[in-house]
Amino acid sequence: MRIDVLTIFPEYLEPLRAALLGKAIDKKLISVDVHDLRDYTHDVHKAVDDSPYGGGPGMVMKPQVWGEALDDVCKPDADGTLPRLIVPTPAGQPFTQETAREYARLPWLAFACGRYEGIDQRVVDDAAGRMQVDEVSIGDYVLVGGEVAVLVMVEAVARLLPGVLGNPASAEQDSFSDGLLEGPSYTRPELWRGLAVPDVLRSGNHKLIDRWRRDQALERTFARRPELLDRLADDQLDKHDRAL
Numbered sequence: 001m002r003i004d005v006l007t008i009f010p011e012y013l014e015p016l017r018a019a020l021l022g023k024a025i026d027k028k029l030i031s032v033d034v035h036d037l038r039d040y041t042h043d044v045h046k047a048v049d050d051s052p053y054g055g056g057p058g059m060v061m062k063p064q065v066w067g068e069a070l071d072d073v074c075k076p077d078a079d080g081t082l083p084r085l086i087v088p089t090p091a092g093q094p095f096t097q098e099t100a101r102e103y104a105r106l107p108w109l110a111f112a113c114g115r116y117e118g119i120d121q122r123v124v125d126d127a128a129g130r131m132q133v134d135e136v137s138i139g140d141y142v143l144v145g146g147e148v149a150v151l152v153m154v155e156a157v158a159r160l161l162p163g164v165l166g167n168p169a170s171a172e173q174d175s176f177s178d179g180l181l182e183g184p185s186y187t188r189p190e191l192w193r194g195l196a197v198p199d200v201l202r203s204g205n206h207k208l209i210d211r212w213r214r215d216q217a218l219e220r221t222f223a224r225r226p227e228l229l230d231r232l233a234d235d236q237l238d239k240h241d242r243a244l
């Protein structure tokens with residue numbers, strides 16, 4: 001998978017080169033190229049923003065700079081492929097595990113990191129004439145820029161790629177794979193600060209253990225994210241589940 005990131009703070013993306021993702025880059029499972037938006041300015045001040053039409057607080061990122069940068073970075077490759085252009089924004093569609101799975105199937109992702117009050121809308125409208133553009137939110141809060149959201153999304157996507165995680169099974173069993181939150185986990189010692197591990201987990205009865213884990217996941221989901229239960233297809237809840 002090819003990943004390009006356009007930003008005015010390239011150094012913000014350095015963590016992508018550390019640890020697990022760094023190894024994935026070394027193993028050539030992913031390539032990460034970070035591009036400094038200011039390289040596409042032509043004025044002495046390297047201006048990337050300007051005042052908003054219609055007034056209001058803050059600044060808006062200029063279309064010309066983004067247009068040149070995207071033309072340069074998102075050039076069709078040898079077989080005419082263009083990237084999926086992803087713009088992190090509080091005003092975007094929710095980024096979920098399902099989005100991560102969709103992106104993990106793509107050969108090329110390009111991330112546009114907005115700052116200030118956002119990017120001139122014509123940048124997205126113009127790019128959408130050439131490639132699919134997803135305006136995506138990682139949560140209902142406002143960051144200073146899109147860079148942190150890119151770190152989140154790249155990690156969520158890359159961990160799904162074969163060979164990136166040491167233990168691929170965990171990618172399958174993690175939260176949200178069956179639509180429920182993950183229940184509690186335990187490891188040695190059996191007793192810690194007067195707190196014991198639930199007996200069922202040491203029973204060796206895997207049918208009982210699986211049922212206990214599913215009950216814990218259902219209870220936690222009901223308590224913390226009841227709306228996720230509405231999403232579950234009826235056939236995914238058996239009569240035992242409903243009795244909880």
Ligand SMILES: COc1cccc(COC(=O)c2cn[nH]c2)c1
Pocket residue numbers: 087088089090113114115116117118119136137138139140141142143144145146147149
């Ligand atoms: C594109 O325009 C802007 C403007 C302001 C901030 C940002 C950065 O993204 C977020 O703040 C965000 C992403 N998901 N949840 C919050 C982008």
